Amino acid sequence: MSPKISVYMPTHNRATLLPRAIMSVVNQNYANIELIIVDDGSSDGTEEVLRDYANRYPMIRYLCHNTPQGACAARNTAINIASGLYITGIDDDDEFLPDHLLKLLGHWDTKYAAIAASLVNDKGNTRVKQGREYGVIPLTSLMHYNRIGNQVFTLTTRMKEIEGFDISLPAFQDYDCWVRLSQKYGSIFKTKDHSYVLHTSHEQNRISSNTTNRLKALKLFEKKHEKLLFKKHKKSILLVKARIQGVSLPISEILSLLNIENWRLVIFALISTFRVK
Numbered sequence: 001m002s003p004k005i006s007v008y009m010p011t012h013n014r015a016t017l018l019p020r021a022i023m024s025v026v027n028q029n030y031a032n033i034e035l036i037i038v039d040d041g042s043s044d045g046t047e048e049v050l051r052d053y054a055n056r057y058p059m060i061r062y063l064c065h066n067t068p069q070g071a072c073a074a075r076n077t078a079i080n081i082a083s084g085l086y087i088t089g090i091d092d093d094d095e096f097l098p099d100h101l102l103k104l105l106g107h108w109d110t111k112y113a114a115i116a117a118s119l120v121n122d123k124g125n126t127r128v129k130q131g132r133e134y135g136v137i138p139l140t141s142l143m144h145y146n147r148i149g150n151q152v153f154t155l156t157t158r159m160k161e162i163e164g165f166d167i168s169l170p171a172f173q174d175y176d177c178w179v180r181l182s183q184k185y186g187s188i189f190k191t192k193d194h195s196y197v198l199h200t201s202h203e204q205n206r207i208s209s210n211t212t213n214r215l216k217a218l219k220l221f222e223k224k225h226e227k228l229l230f231k232k233h234k235k236s237i238l239l240v241k242a243r244i245q246g247v248s249l250p251i252s253e254i255l256s257l258l259n260i261e262n263w264r265l266v267i268f269a270l271i272s273t274f275r276v277k
Helices: 019-027 044-055 073-079 100-107 155-163 173-185 211-226 231-247 249-257 263-276
Strands: 003-011 033-039 062-065 086-089 116-122 127-130 133-136 188-198
Touching: 003 073, 019 033, 033 044, 033 073, 044 062, 044 100, 062 073, 073 155, 073 211, 086 155, 086 249, 100 116, 100 188, 116 173, 127 155, 127 188, 155 173, 173 188, 173 211, 211 231, 231 263, 249 263
Parallel strands: 003 033, 003 086, 033 062, 116 188
Antiparallel strands: 116 127, 133 188
16 A cells, blocks of 8 residues: 655635645545545634544544634644645645646655755746746755755655654744754755745745844844854854845845855845846
8 A cells, every 4th residue: 555645734814725735635646545624723613624624535634723823833734634745735725736646756765864855935816936936945955945945755654763853943934844854854856846835826825925023033043053054054044134124235245145156136235136226
C-alpha cells in the first residue's frame, strides 16, 4: 500500500474560500491521504462547512480551537496528531494542482530535509509561475531569504521533532521552520513542478501584508538565528528590510550589498529605486 500523506490546513473565518482548498486535496491523484483541518476559533460558519465535508469525505479530520490562537498554533495542533509517514501543508485560501502530492513524493529522498514545489501565483485574472530557484538549497543559501515558499513536504517525524512552527513569531514562521529543518536534517530540494497555487487576488488579512509584524519578526529571526548569519547574510537582510518598508536605497548602497547569493534581491531593490526616480 502507498504510504499515507498527512496534509495540515489551518483556517479562520474563510468559510467561502475553504471549499476550493479542501477539494483540491480531495481530488489529488494520490489516494492515501489524511486532511487535518484546524478551525482556529472561526465565527462565520466555518465549523458547519467542515462538518459537512467531513461527513462526505472520510479522509478529512477536523478540530476546533474555541478561541483564536493563530495559524501556526493551528498547524501545530494538526502536526501533533498527524499519522501519515509524510506531511505537508496547504493554506485555506490556496490550492493543490491534481498531481501535487504525487510529484512531491516522487522527488522524495531522505538525504534532503524536505522537498518544496514551485508556486503559481493566481492574481484573479491571470496565473504566473513564480520563482526560478530550483534544485538543492543548502542552509547557507537559505539564510539569505526564504527561497522555499510557504510549504514543504517531509517526514512527519521530522516536523514533530523540531516541534513544528514557532508561535512566538508574528511573521516569517514558515521561513523559520524551514531553517530549523535544514539545520537539523540538511539541504532542501525545490522542484521545477509548479503545482501549488497561491491565490492573492482576495488578500484577506494576509500576514505578509502587515509591515509592522514583518519588521518585528525579521528582528526576532535575526536574534534567534544569529549564529547562522554571516556578514553576507546580514547584507541580504538589509535588502529584505528595505523591501518590507517599501523604501528605496541609493544605488551605491544597493550595489555594496550585492553578493552571488542575493542578486535577485538586488535586482528588486534597483527596480524599486528606478521606479521612484
